[in-house]
Amino acid sequence: MQINTKEEDVPVLHEWSVDPTEAIELQKQLAPRVERENRLGEVRHIAGVDIGFEDEGNTTRAVIVVMTYPELEIVDQALHRAPTQMPYIPGLLSFRELPAALEAYAQLTVQPDLIMVDGMGIAHPRRLGIAAHLGLWLDMPTIGVGKSRLCGRYDDVPExxxxxxxxxxxxxxxxxxxxxxxxxxxxxxxxxxxxxxxTSVDWVMHCLTRYKLPEPTRQADRIASRRTVALRQS
Incomplete structure (x- = not known):
């Protein structure tokens, strides 16, 4: 599957039509390339990414919302539907979801400085969740904002x-x-x-309003879950 990107210089890391064994090997190869230190400049626009499914999982529905910071006002958004390329396999969701997300990203007219993704970054068994994978593909700062734990342990969280x-x-x-x-x-x-x-935690806190989710992923989730309509669709 060919992915259109906004910037012609964005390198193609790999093909998306791979089997699970190949996908796992790609994750192992790509994970060491993830940068865990700040290369974050001035942030004027923050994007939220969320992916949902239709037709009993046969259609992937990817949404990207771009908001101003610090106003947190929506200035751009895009939705892309595509045939789902891979069945649900824990740990390999980026191969199932990212092709449609990249097509949605290609529609944007306002480019974000930071992207928050509904899913994991390096909090993944092979340290390459969907947020890390997207960040590598676009060579952009990304944060994983997950609703549930994929791996790891933790102590009681302060109330x-x-x-x-x-x-x-x-x-x-x-x-x-x-x-x-x-x-x-x-x-x-x-x-x-x-x-x-x-810094990831700080930015999530900066983007909170009265809801549990930071506004960029909350707004993307509303569209991906079909509770509202995107401005542009493809």
Whole structure:
């Protein structure tokens, strides 16, 4: 499957038509290339990415919403539907979901400085969740904002808003378990690419309003879940 991108210089990391064994090997090869330190410049626009499914999973529905910062006002959004390329396999969701997300990204007219993805960054058994994979593909700072744990262990999370504890797997800190609303189930925040963990947590907190999810992924989730309509579709 050929992916159109906004920038012609974005390198193609690999083909998407791979079997599970090949996908796992690609994850192992790509994971060391993820940058876990900040290369984040001035942030004026933040994107949220969310992927849903239609037709009993046969159609992938990818949404990207771009918001201004600090106003958190939507200035661009795009939706792309595509035939689902891979069945649901835990740990390989980026191969199932990213092709459609990249097509949605190609529609944007306002380019983000930072991308938040509904899913994992390095908080993944092979340290290459969907946020890290997308960040590598676009060579952009990305943050994984997961609703549930994929791997790792953690201690009790403080009840107050902003409290967090490390998510640890095989003695390595791979993320933060962050309380974004008092006494509400926490989110799982992890480095995607070109950003560190503390900065990732800070940006999630900066983008909170009165909801559990940061606004970029919350707005993308509303569209991907078919609770509202995107401006442009393809």
């Amino acid at each position: 107050e808003k902003g409290g967090w504890v490390p998510l640890v797997d095989r003695k390595e800190t791979i993320g933060a378990v962050l309380r974004t609303r008092e006494k509400i189930k926490p989110l799982f925040i992890s480095t995607g690419h070109r950003i560190d963990l503390d």
